[in-house]
Amino acid sequence: MSTFIIQDKIDELKKILHQSSDVSSRVLEKGQAKIGFFYLKSMTDQELFSMAIYEAAKNYDGKVDIETLENQIIQGNDVKKIKEKEIVENVLKGGVIIFVEGEEEILSVDLLKFPTRTPSEPPTSPVIQGPREGFVEDLKTNVTLLRRRLMSKDLVFKSLNVGKYSNTQIMVSYIDGIADKKIVDQVISKLKKIDIGGVVDSFYILTFLERRPDSLFKQIGNTEKPDIVAAKMLEGRVAIIVDNSPIVLTVPFILLEEMQSSNDYYTNHHYSSFVRVIRLLGLLVAIMLPGIYLALELHHYNILPLNFLITIADTTQGLPFTPFFEILFIFILFQMLYEVSLRLPSYLGLATSVVGALILGDTGVKAGLISPPGVIVVALAKIALYTIPEQSAQISVLQVLFIIIGGSLGLAGIVCAFIYFVNYLNGLDSFDTPYLAPYSPRVTNDLKDGIFISPITELKTRPRSIKNKNKVRLK
Amino acid sequence: MKRSISVRQTGMLCVMMILANKILLLPSLLYKTVKTDGVFVVMALFLVDLLVLGAFLKLKFAYPDKKLKEILDCHVGTILTKIIFAVLMTFFIFKVFLTYSIAFMYLKQQVYQNEFTLLAIVCVLPVINHAVLSGLRTFSRTIELFYYIVVGLFMLCLLIALGSFKQNPAYFIAMPGDFAMAIIKNIFSFGDYVFLFLVIDKIEIEKKDVKRLFKYALFGIALVISLFFIYYSIYKTTAFMHNYAIADILTITVEFNAIGRLDIVAMVTIMMLSLFQMEIFHYGFCECFVGIFSKLNKIFAVVVFDVMFLMIYFILIGQYETMVLYEQTWLPYLGLVADYVFGILCFTLSYLSKEKNKIKKNKRDGYEGDHVIESQGDMLVTEVEEPVEKEDLETLAEQGLNLQGGGNEDSQNA
Known part of the structure; x- marks a missing residue:
């Protein structure tokens, strides 16, 4: 790794980003040290940048180098050392890149900020009783909404990025010990194979997960409500959360799910x-x-x-x-x-x-x-x-x-x-689950949550028509 | 990859496959020969059918995972196997055609009253073709879903008809000769369980399930016999005039609560039963076709079926009366060979297998300590089962769930 000449590096990065108008850079000369900052105005919290990074570095008494910046000046923020090839990726994700002239190492501080809405009742699934929270477009908020409902060490989120230009973050979430690992692997493998320009919404990847994409019928579950996703994950399903989409996908899917509403379990x-x-x-x-x-x-x-x-x-x-x-x-x-x-x-x-x-x-x-x-x-x-x-x-x-x-x-x-x-x-099977189960083929155990629903105290086992590792739901 | 159907689904197939072609024209045809004793003709023929079902089970337990073709190839040779399959193929296409002729002639006469023929073919052929191509497991699931609806509607018809029930007619009036003649003449309408031989490798059944399967079969038989009794009791001396038994027993019932004609219940029942029976026999035809021409796939079989079906309809027969005539003249011989001779053959094969197993066992006992080399071609060697996931089997096998892979097994194989 070579040492940086700040201005050259900034020019190079601007060129990589096609001199885009929201690219911003600042150079701070402090004694003999020369510190460069590079970020996107549209993606970072500029106020926080000025106060917590730029002003803090400017007012620091003493020699400023990468170590000092990381350990003493920029405190309490998401600071990490990155490699040179990771610069662009971090900038695009709302990071502020910091170089010090003559040094090899690079710092990235996560100051991502964009307008988000607060979780509210989704217009597509209002309830009379029960939780009214809905997913939003922000992935982190959605993850939090799920974590709040499933505070378990076994709740797993696996991240991957899809889309050549959108580089959209996708989280595959499941409960380890309940979900079938084969289904999780199948989902991840299908997602990894997607080579698409951009994923604007979760519906973009829905087709890639379906066994028969040309079919009229829906083969993947989708919902805007975290309580529904949590309940489905507790039955052994796998959730797929896509950044910038309030719709979370769930697999496997059966037609009976459409007859069920979250309200059914609260009345x-x-x-x-x-x-x-x-x-x-x-x-x-x-x-x-x-x-x-x-x-x-x-x-x-x-x-x-x-x-x-x-x-x-x-x-x-x-x-x-x-x-x-x-x-x-x-x-x-x-x-x-x-x-x-x-x-x-x-x-x-x-x-x-x-x-x-x-x-x-x-x-x-x-x-x-x-x-x-x-x-x-x-x-x-x-x-x-x-x-x-x-x-x-x-x-x-x-x-x-x-x-x-x-x-x-x-x-x-x-x-x-x-x-x-x-x-x-x-003939439609969603991740090896018969589409019309539990009626065709008949799965007697699952009829307790079929068209006729038994009280929750009776629902002692997880659905058998869906592959899962742990059959016991209630002891 | 195993793509089998459960005992429950097999039982439901057994009920569905015997109903359609016996509930419309047959009671009237039998009445013409043996009057009300037609019901005993049906009982006698069903008894033979049950024996055929027994022969199937014997063969199944003798060769648990073998295809019919493999079993026959091994014992009677390739050429005879192909001849047997050709006979069965003919048997099944005429079975489909018989069901089609009777059921849709009823619809044409009673409901549509105009040029319905082409429309019926347009709406029937795609449905049964699709069912066959989607595979046995898929259409067994469909039948499983509709089973209670169809059986419920059928029983509703019987229940409504009971309102017109006045007194029992006289029975045991036919001469023995007429009785025997009636059995022979109507043999083609029976022998439906021969279909099970063709899917012998796709049915998961253990010895403890035999009773269950027979219960389903007996239930189906009981439904048909009940219909006969009710029909003869309602029409007594005029039964020969009423060609559509299940629908005709409803026509003289009073309108209930002004909800319209109640024979719509029978109409829907007939439509569903006929379709399912045609699907089953069409599948049987295609299995035979693939058995004869092993290099051709099921899509080809379906195309051949469609062409043959249309040819039989438009060129050879074309008329419902001709089909009924054939059913009473030369088709019984086909039924006799396809069903009963074949049943006896299979029964013999299952015993042959037992004898050979005994010899094999004796030999093994004689050479204690020797390693017996298993060969794939030897039909007598028990196959070592591939390890199957315990979790799935425990919970799902009994309920007919086979979670590996998708539904269109046959088309995928093709």
Whole structure:
């Protein structure tokens, strides 16, 4: 290692960073010693830098060298000696690099500072009872949120960086002694293989972890709540925390997880079971109701009760569209309104509702363009979709498919399609865990936390459908 | 890598595979020959089926991890093995076709009342093809999930029909000759358990599970026989006119609470049962195909099945009546060979294995202290099992979980 000529080194570093405008450097001459500081204005706490480093060095009485700086001048900060090749990496992570002319060693002081938000209740998973904290974009805060819930020496965080340009830090977290090491190794190995320009959010790496990336169905769990992640890790799952993302991924994933909510464990188990049944019904209604309605209306009207048939016949008489196009039209209308309501500023939300519900819906029916049963069926399916909001994207696609199948092939088509999709889901394994467990294949032990949930005192063992090392949860 | 199915899943397959083609047309066909004694014909044929199931279990325990092809190759030679597979292949494709013809003719006549044929093929073939390609374990899981729904719906049909039950008709009225003729004529509708021989290496079963498997089989049989009794009790002398037993027993029930026609329950049951039965027999066809043409994979088998299926439908038969005629004329011979002759053969093979094992044991006792060299080709040598993770086996094997690898085992192998 050679000694530094401060200005040359600063110029060299600026060149490496393409003379970026947020690059900053300062040189302090103290007696015969010449000290260089190099950092990014956008990533460091400049106030702290001035007070704790620059001013402290300036006011120090005595000879200033690397040892003095490390041990006496810069105290109480995250100071470390680094190698020359690590300079850029440390600068990019909010470090202040310190050189002393004529010396070989380099210091890096971690003064990373960027705007963060405080943990708050995530908008996607509000609860009536239970913790309201949610993950934030800052990785360190997220790690703290998990550590607070699992104060164990066995809680492990393994760090790695992914992304050629983003160099995003990813933490693979698990509980040693519960999680299966093979799954941890598989996750780490899959993450290491990722060669991508940048990871902007955890969803960027989600696809790389899935066994069938081209599948419509979600194969990796995701949540914004630390209590959910902690509970899942206690069952033997592995969490993947990505810097700059409030969404934490968990593997292995089974479909039943979507029926579960953190609320279920904080309320009476009878009520929780009831709510889970409602969610399952909601899922089935959301996927199949418009398709079944079309199948009955077009192919099997003789099966319908007479009064219902008369109502439908009365209301659909004189419509310009065929029943198939009518339902498809209403469905697209609802989907458009949904997309608009997501993107419009909140103060326009009310206006959208008025336009959607009153003008388009009511006037559409009055004008004889769409029928009231059609509107009710599609609206019911759309509302039912949000009993499982995490699967809303997948269910929306399935709704369209079932509308087409129900309209063209009738009930036989719907039964065939349903069996096809169940068979497809049975072929999906997430990290060697059957997707439809514990029902297919049946794992009797895990049924205690299935659609019907037992009290926590009964949940004595960890799920057996998920590979884990320690089966006993409660003694 | 082991990709087997559990006893529970096998039992459910046993129930599913016997239901569909016996609950629609068969009661009416039997009534034409032997009147209400049709129910005893069914009992007699089921008894033989149970013997075939017994033969399967004997063979399974004699050759725990061997494929049917390996067993047959060893004992009857490659050429005869291929001939047996060809017969079974024909048996299975006609089984699929029979189920398809009856179930979807019912849907066409009762529900769709227009050009449904092509639509039915469009929606049936992709589903059963996908199930076969996704592998036995995957579709066994699917059947496991639907089992309670289907059986529940079936029992609901029987329960609703009980409302129309008035008095028992007279039994034991058929002549012995007619009875024997009815057995022979309808033999093709039975013999479904022969499928199990084709997946003999993929079923995990121990001797203690035999009872459990028979319980499932008997439960399925009990369901069919109950249907026969109820059907004959409801229709008595007009049973020959009602070709769709499970649906017809519901048509004369009163509307309950104005919720519409109750035969929708039967309709959904028929759809599901038919699909599952077709999946099972389609899988059997593909196993036979791969057994004959060992260099070709399952995708090829599926394509051949589709082509043959469409050819049979559009060129050879095309009509439901023709299929029913075939079922009563030459298909029984195929059923006789594929099921019963094959069953007897397998039963004999399992005894042959026992005898050879005895000789082997005697030899071993005679040369005490000598090291017995095990050869892979020798069927009689017990295989040394690869070490399997204890943790997984302990907890999961019983419940049908096989956690190694993904679900699409057959397509991956292919």
